[in-house]
Amino acid sequence: MTPTRRGLLGTTGLAATTLALPLYARAQSREIELSVQYGNAATVRGLMEEVATVFMRQNPGIRVTYRAPEADYESILQRNLRDAITRNLPDVAFHGLNRQRTLLERDIPVDFRPFMQADPETPSLGYSESLLSLGQVGGKQIGIGFALSTPVVYYNVDLLRRAGGDPDKLPSSWEEVAALARAIHGSQEGINGLFFDWTITGNWSWQSLVFSRGGSMLNADETQVAFADAPGRAAARDLGTMLTEGRMPDGRSNAMMGEFVAGRMGIVMNSTAQLGRFNREIGGRFPLKTGRFPIPGPNPRLPAGGNVAMMFARDAAKQQAAWKFIKFATGPVGGTMMVNHTGYMPATTIPAAREDLLGRFYRENPNHLTAIGQQDVITGWYAFPGQNALKITDVINDQMQAIVAQRSTPEAGLDRMATEVQALLPRRRS
Numbered sequence: 001m002t003p004t005r006r007g008l009l010g011t012t013g014l015a016a017t018t019l020a021l022p023l024y025a026r027a028q029s030r031e032i033e034l035s036v037q038y039g040n041a042a043t044v045r046g047l048m049e050e051v052a053t054v055f056m057r058q059n060p061g062i063r064v065t066y067r068a069p070e071a072d073y074e075s076i077l078q079r080n081l082r083d084a085i086t087r088n089l090p091d092v093a094f095h096g097l098n099r100q101r102t103l104l105e106r107d108i109p110v111d112f113r114p115f116m117q118a119d120p121e122t123p124s125l126g127y128s129e130s131l132l133s134l135g136q137v138g139g140k141q142i143g144i145g146f147a148l149s150t151p152v153v154y155y156n157v158d159l160l161r162r163a164g165g166d167p168d169k170l171p172s173s174w175e176e177v178a179a180l181a182r183a184i185h186g187s188q189e190g191i192n193g194l195f196f197d198w199t200i201t202g203n204w205s206w207q208s209l210v211f212s213r214g215g216s217m218l219n220a221d222e223t224q225v226a227f228a229d230a231p232g233r234a235a236a237r238d239l240g241t242m243l244t245e246g247r248m249p250d251g252r253s254n255a256m257m258g259e260f261v262a263g264r265m266g267i268v269m270n271s272t273a274q275l276g277r278f279n280r281e282i283g284g285r286f287p288l289k290t291g292r293f294p295i296p297g298p299n300p301r302l303p304a305g306g307n308v309a310m311m312f313a314r315d316a317a318k319q320q321a322a323w324k325f326i327k328f329a330t331g332p333v334g335g336t337m338m339v340n341h342t343g344y345m346p347a348t349t350i351p352a353a354r355e356d357l358l359g360r361f362y363r364e365n366p367n368h369l370t371a372i373g374q375q376d377v378i379t380g381w382y383a384f385p386g387q388n389a390l391k392i393t394d395v396i397n398d399q400m401q402a403i404v405a406q407r408s409t410p411e412a413g414l415d416r417m418a419t420e421v422q423a424l425l426p427r428r429r430s
Contacts, residue, residue: 038094039076041069047341091313101383126350143308145347157287170291178246184266209235228418236410275343386426
């Protein structure tokens with residue numbers, strides 16, 4: 001059909017109007033694709049898929065594309081450090097709390113504060129100030145808590161009762177835990193008493209033992225190892241007690257978790273992140289109960305585990321889209337999804353206070369309240385300084401393995417750990 005003059009004028013006018021639009025307005029008319037990456041895939045894969053699906057349904061102009069998830073927080077850190085060199089970073093990434101410092105030292109994350117201050121919805125998101133502080137490094141808000149945890153102790157109530165334990169009076173010290181584990185170990189053929197999961201990413205379990213004794217990883221100016229001081233030596237003895245008195249086996253985490261859900265292990269120390277998995281896999285095989293992590297003190301603390309959402313995008317339009325996605329994932333709706341999928345805590349206070357979100361859930365699932373009840377002693381998951389942070393993690397893991405395999409005494413393993421970590425700390429100029 002031959003176009004008419006009126007049609008041409010109309011088309012020309014429409015084109016002129018479109019060209020006259022500001023650049024950002026035309027950009028908003030096109031779909032924005034956000035690349036997102038996360039670690040800890042075995043625990044959160046299903047959750048992340050649900051978060052993206054619901055978010056995109058509510059925000060049709062933004063498409064979330066997940067990069068291949070990494071197995072743990074060390075893997076995603078290594079991946080993104082390489083991505084920074086090749087200029088191929090994702091727009092959003094979910095990193096372990098203890099890896100924020102390493103990323104900030106390389107000027108990778110974007111500060112959230114300008115976005116939070118400019119957004120009128122921020123006060124309605126219910127971010128807890130104390131938990132928000134876990135994403136504050138170097139005077140910046142570089143992370144917002146997505147899935148937060150504390151270490152807890154899981155008990156098979158059937159095996160506990162058979163060994164003479166009382167589920168209403170759970171152990172409050174590692175000596176008591178080990179004694180109960182020994183009784184469980186001898187109660188039936190093929191039954192193990194205890195597994196303390198020392199393998200959790202970023203030496204989180206070791207930090208939990210040391211911090212619960214009032215210790216620290218390094219001294220105040222971060223020039224000297226402090227985890228070999230008196231609190232750390234007591235923590236090493238705690239681990240030794242689990243091995244000798246509690247008959248703890250030298251096993252790998254996945255195998256030991258499998259033994260627990262099958263009903264062949266009485267007690268497991270792990271993150272609250274495992275609670276959702278345990279509930280699903282145990283089913284009705286035995287009653288499960290969570291207990292507080294022993295905190296013998298003085299001045300006991302426990303490191304918050306889990307991950308934070310971080311923004312790496314530098315393009316202005318992608319930053320706005322990334323902020324929308326992050327505040328959805330970490331806000332009341334995303335936080336509710338996260339708790340339903342896992343045993344983590346949200347960094348928003350709203351879901352627990354609303355009946356339509358998590359109020360009823362928490363009443364009906366008291367095992368989830370153990371972690372929340374430990375917020376009175378929560379502290380940061382320590383990040384070692386400098387370029388050797390990942391090597392330090394490996395050193396600590398190697399010595400922990402030597403202790404658990406009983407190739408080394410707790411005291412000798414701790415001494416080697418301290419010596420090797422000291423050599424990897426940054427050298428301070430005088």
